[in-house]
Amino acid sequence: MACIYGDITKIDTTGASEKTAKQDKLDIKGVEASFKLAEHDLKKMDQYKSIIIKVGRAKQMDPAVIAGIISRESRAGAVLVKGWGDHGNGFGLMQVDKRHHTPRGDWNGEEHVTQGTEILIELIKKIQNNFPSWSKEHQFKGGISAYNAGSGNVRTYERMDIGTTGDDYGNDVVARAQWFKRHGYVI
Numbered sequence: 516m517a518c519i520y521g522d523i524t525k526i527d528t529t530g531a532s533e534k535t536a537k538q539d540k541l542d543i544k545g546v547e548a549s550f551k552l553a554e555h556d557l558k559k560m561d562q563y564k565s566i567i568i569k570v571g572r573a574k575q576m577d578p579a580v581i582a583g584i585i586s587r588e589s590r591a592g593a594v595l596v597k598g599w600g601d602h603g604n605g606f607g608l609m610q611v612d613k614r615h616h617t618p619r620g621d622w623n624g625e626e627h628v629t630q631g632t633e634i635l636i637e638l639i640k641k642i643q644n645n646f647p648s649w650s651k652e653h654q655f656k657g658g659i660s661a662y663n664a665g666s667g668n669v670r671t672y673e674r675m676d677i678g679t680t681g682d683d684y685g686n687d688v689v690a691r692a693q694w695f696k697r698h699g700y701v702i
Contacts, residue, residue, distance in 0.1 A: 518577035518702075520639050521655035523692045528656075530690040532683035538590075549690030552586065557698060559591035563608065563623065564700065570628045572702050574636060579700040581632055583692030584609055584662060587684065598622025607631070634662065641666040660685030 530546035539555055541548050560567075560582055567585070571578035588610035589595050598621070600610055606618035609631025616634065620626025639658030645666065646654060653672050660675040661668065663684040669675045676685050692700075 518571075518580070519575045520577075520636070520658070521651040523577050523580055523583075523655070523689065523696060526652045526656050526689045526693075528686045528689040528693070529683070531687040532681045535681040535683055535687055546690045546693075549687050550694045552687075553583070553691040553694040553698075556586040556591040556593070557695075559593055560586065560695070563591065563628070566625045566628050567700065568702060570625060570632050574629070574632045576632050576636065577692065577696070577700075578702060579692040579696035580635075580659065580688070581609075581628065582695040582700045583688040583690075584631065584635065584659070585628075586691045586695070587688050592623055595622065609634075635659070638662055638666055642669055645669070646672075656685050656689055659688050662688075 528546060530549040531544055531552060533544045536544045536548035539552055541551055567581045568578045571581055585591055585608045589600055589608050592608055594600055598607055599605065604612055604614055606613055607622035607627040609628060611618045611631055619630045635658060638661040639655060642657035642661055643654045646657065649672065657669045657675055660679055663679040668678045676683050
């Protein structure tokens with residue numbers, strides 16, 4: 516079963532900014548840095564692999580994209596304190612913002628990953644509605660970028676990440692997802 520929102524392997528990406536790459540003290544940036552960041556998260560991510568794949572299957576979302584978001588948002592839980600991040604506003608692996616949503620489930624459980632994935636899908640659908648002429652893959656990337664900064668931040672394809680954390684959110688998540696796809700995060 517394929518992801519109905521597009522093929523993550525067909526999305527162009529510039530990867531992580533220098534600022535994002537510095538999280539792991541990398542002296543590289545771009546796709547190579549995103550791949551390294553994802554690789555650093557793999558061991559922790561594998562704890563959640565069965566949940567990620569189960570939710571991906573249920574929601575027709577590429578598990579690699581869910582893993583890419585989890586890697587970017589919480590470093591597979593490594594940066595969370597009792598399940599919370601973002602100064603106490605972001606909950607769980609996917610950092611559901613309590614200012615906009617009522618967090619559900621345990622911070623590292625299936626209900627939480629389902630909620631985060633449903634939020635992503637809602638945003639992809641908003642981007643599809645806002646930009647009906649964009650290709651499926653461009654809409655998919657726009658939805659990923661919107662997961663960080665909201666659908667209103669996505670105004671053009673080329674500049675969708677301006678205003679996201681590090682000005683690279685969609686590009687970094689896409690590159691990480693491409694890496695996770697090559698490392699077993701598939702339905």
